[in-house]
Amino acid sequence: MTHAPDKITTHQAAEDARNETILIYLNGKIVPKAEALVSVYDSGFMLGDGIWEGLRLYATGWAFLDDHLDRLFEASKAIDLDIGMDRAGVVAALEATREANGMTGNAHARLMVTRGVKTRPFQHPALSQQGPTMTIIMEHSTPSLPRPIALATVPHLRGLPMTQDPKLNSHSKLNCILACIAAEKAGADEALMLDVHGFVNTTNACNFFIVRKGEVWTSSGDYCMNGITRQKVIDLCRANGIPVFERNFSLVDTYGADEAFLTGTFGAQTPVGSIDGRVIGSGEAGPTMLKIRELYKKLVARDGQQ
Numbered sequence: 001m002t003h004a005p006d007k008i009t010t011h012q013a014a015e016d017a018r019n020e021t022i023l024i025y026l027n028g029k030i031v032p033k034a035e036a037l038v039s040v041y042d043s044g045f046m047l048g049d050g051i052w053e054g055l056r057l058y059a060t061g062w063a064f065l066d067d068h069l070d071r072l073f074e075a076s077k078a079i080d081l082d083i084g085m086d087r088a089g090v091v092a093a094l095e096a097t098r099e100a101n102g103m104t105g106n107a108h109a110r111l112m113v114t115r116g117v118k119t120r121p122f123q124h125p126a127l128s129q130q131g132p133t134m135t136i137i138m139e140h141s142t143p144s145l146p147r148p149i150a151l152a153t154v155p156h157l158r159g160l161p162m163t164q165d166p167k168l169n170s171h172s173k174l175n176c177i178l179a180c181i182a183a184e185k186a187g188a189d190e191a192l193m194l195d196v197h198g199f200v201n202t203t204n205a206c207n208f209f210i211v212r213k214g215e216v217w218t219s220s221g222d223y224c225m226n227g228i229t230r231q232k233v234i235d236l237c238r239a240n241g242i243p244v245f246e247r248n249f250s251l252v253d254t255y256g257a258d259e260a261f262l263t264g265t266f267g268a269q270t271p272v273g274s275i276d277g278r279v280i281g282s283g284e285a286g287p288t289m290l291k292i293r294e295l296y297k298k299l300v301a302r303d304g305q306q
Contacts, residue, residue, distance in 0.1 A: 006146070007189050010205050011266050013108075014144040025097040025136035036135065043128050044114030046121060048172035050133075051075040052112040054265045057098065057138075059105035060304020063265070065091070067228045075169055076113065080125075083113050084132045097136045108141040108266055114171065141266070148273030148284060149262065151203060152188035153251060154179045158201045158223040166202075167226040176204040192254075192275060195223040199248040206262035206270065209233065210254055210280075211288045216244040217253070229263040229296075236295045242288070251276075259286030269293045 024036035043049035053072045056063045069087050076083050083090070094109060101107075112135050115128040156179035158166045164175075176193075183191035183204070191204040201219045202208050207230040209218045216237050218230065237244035254260065260272035260280045269292055271285035 007184065008146060008149065010149060010190060010203070010262055010264060010270050012143065012145050013139075014142045016140040016142070019139045022137075022139060023097065023100045024138070025093055025134070027134060028093075030097060030100045036137075038133060038135070039117045041118045041121060042114055042133055043116055043118055043125075044112065044133060044171050046118060047123060048170065048174070049079075049125070049128075050112060050114030050171040051079060051081065052110060052169050052171060055094070055109040055111065056265050056268075057103060057105055057107040057109065058300055058304060060301055062094065063300050064228055064232065064303055067231075068265075071169065071226060071228065072111070072113075078165075078168060079170070081113065081115055081132065084134065093134070093136060097138050101138055103138060103140065106140060106142045107138055109136055109138040111136045112171070143267050145267070145270060148271040149190060150188045151190055151192040151260075151272055151275045152183040152186040153276050154182040154186075154191040154193060154204075156182060156191070156193060158193050158195050160196055160223075166223050169225070179204040188274075194251075195219070197248070198250070200251060200254050203262060206264040206267070208272075209261050209263065209289075210249070210257035211259035211261075211286060212253065212257050214243065214288070216242055216288065216292075217249055217257075218244070218246055220248055221246050227263060229265055229268060232296065232299060233263050233269070233292055236292060236299060240295055242292070255280075257281065259288055261285070261289040261292075268296055 022033055023030045024033055026036050053068050055068050114133045115125055116132045117130045118127040119129055120127050156175055179191035179193050193201050195201040202224040207224055207227040209216055234244055254275060255278045258281045262270040269289055271289060272280055273283045
């Protein structure tokens with residue numbers, strides 16, 4: 001297999017010294033980075049019992065904020081976790097953190113809520129009696145990708161919803177972490193994961209698309225992350241006469257694609273240059289992805305004006 005030089009990630013960002021002195025939201029207070037400490041008894045640290053959202057700040061504001069809040073509160077209901085505040089409270093916390101850091105764009109926030117501190121170090125949720133832990137890490141973050149991503153297919157699968165629903169943004173990400181490790185061991189940057197039927201599904205960190213003969217394909221959506229950027233790309237294709245299909249497809253279909261790219265809140269659309277050592281198309285960002293990227297930028301701008 002061809003090894004990718006100088007491994008990169010889909011969340012590759014330019015170094016920014018300001019991130020050493022950021023202020024972090026923690027349970028209603030905004031504190032220096034060094035003071036943003038969580039108990040070793042916290043449910044998130046101890047068991048991965050929590051949910052999260054990644055949000056992108058542009059010059060026009062938070063991109064697709066309502067969609068992210070919908071997903072956050074849907075996830076909280078799914079795991080029976082009371083966040084402890086309503087939508088307006090979450091927005092106020094985000095804005096307070098943004099203002100404290102003087103951020104006006106090119107920033108990324110990771111909002112995390114766990115079931116909180118446990119009275120004893122065991123699994124049962126009833127042992128979390130002090131209320132939820134909520135934190136917001138907000139960093140100056142400009143995507144900086146020196147080349148397209150190299151992927152490797154791994155044996156780790158996107159699982160069935162009755163085990164751990166892959167649509168859920170939970171803190172329990174070990175399956176995806178192990179997939180990423182396997183891909184790195186194979187010399188790639190990140191992992192391409194299949195579903196339980198052997199069809200191509202997603203990567204360990206982003207949703208996955210291919211382009212074949214002018215058609216955009218992505219997975220059926222049954223086993224992938226409930227990606228907001230994924231859905232925006234599908235909607236943009238439908239609104240702009242680009243044929244798009246949510247369907248099952250194989251590695252054979254993937255290797256023969258004209259283009260491949262990833263979607264996610266951080267990088268928006270990220271080109272894939274190779275998969276399992278096979279160069280995809282030209283190995284660079286393709287014309288369809290570049291067109292979608294421009295349409296997405298305009299959508300973000302319109303969203304910020306509403």
